[in-house]
Amino acid sequence: HALLTEAENRGHAVETRTDLDHGEAAHTVAIVIHGRAFPLALTERTTKVPHEPTPQEIRRQQRSPWTRPPTHDEKFDGRLAIGAPVGSRYAHAYSYSDGARWTLESRLGRLLQKLEHLAAEAERQQREKELREAEQRHRWYAAIAQAREQQVERHRAKALTEQVRTWQKAVQIRSFCHAARARAGNVPIPADESAWLKWAEEYAVRIDPLASPLRTPPDPPASREALHELLKGDLHTYPWPFDDQEIWMLPAEDPADQRL
Secondary structure (H helix, E strand, C coil): CHHHHHHHHCCCEEEEEEEEECCEEEEEEEEEECCEEEEEEEEEEEEEEECCCCHHHHHHHHHCCCCCCCCEEEEEEEEEEEECCCCCCCCCCCEEECCCCCCHHHHHHHHHHHHHHHHHHHHHHHHHHHHHHHHHHHHHHHHHHHHHHHHHHHHHHHHHHHHHHHHHHHHHHHHHHHHHHHHHCCCCCCHHHHHHHHHHHHHHHHHCHHHCCCCCCCCCCCCHHHHHHHCCCCCCCCCCCECCCCCECCCCCCHHHCCC
C-alpha cells in the first residue's frame, strides 16, 4: 500500500489486471510510468531444510533400494519479496526482498526508483528507435527521388537525341533534294523524279522537329516497375510516394518529407 500510494503521489498510475493462467484467474497489480506498465508480484521466500522421509518413501526405498528420496525441502520462511512476476517481460529486471540486515519495506523506495529508471531508459530507447526508423525512411524516399530524377533525365536525353537525329535526317533529305534539282540545271526534271522529290521534301517537313514549337516530353511512368532498374532493395518497404498522376505525394504521417 505504501509503495502504490507513493507511486500515485509521484504522478504514476496504478492498475489491476486479471488474466487466465492455466484455466485459473491470475490477479496482478502494475505501476504505470510514462505509459509503460510494470507488473508486481508479492511472494514469500523459501529456505532449504533437510527432508524427512515419509513412511511411503521408506517403504518404496525398501522395495527399490536404488531409489533415493529428496535430501531437502523448500519451506516458506516468512521473508517477503516483491518484483516482476515470473514469465513477464521484466523477469529478473527488478526485485527486492527481506534481507539479513534490512526489511522489504526499507527497499520500496529503491524499487520505485528502479521502475522510474527502467521507464526512462525504455523511453530513451523508443526515441532512438523512432529516430533510426525516421532516418531509414528518409534515406529510402531520398533514393526514390534520386532514381526518379535519373529516370526523367535519361528519358529526356533519349527524346532529345532522337529529335536531333530526326532533324539531321530532315536536313540531309532537303540537301539531297536541292542537289537533285541543281543537277538538272535548266533541263526540266522528269515527272516521276519531280513527284518523288516533292514527296521527299514534304516528308522532311513532317519529320522535322523544328517545324513546330518544341516541348518538354511527358515524364515516364513513376511506378515501382518503371523504377526497378534504378533502385536497390525492397521497393515495398514504405508507401509508394507517387500518385496515379505521377505526382510526388507522401503519406500524411510524413509531412517533413513532402517534396514539390
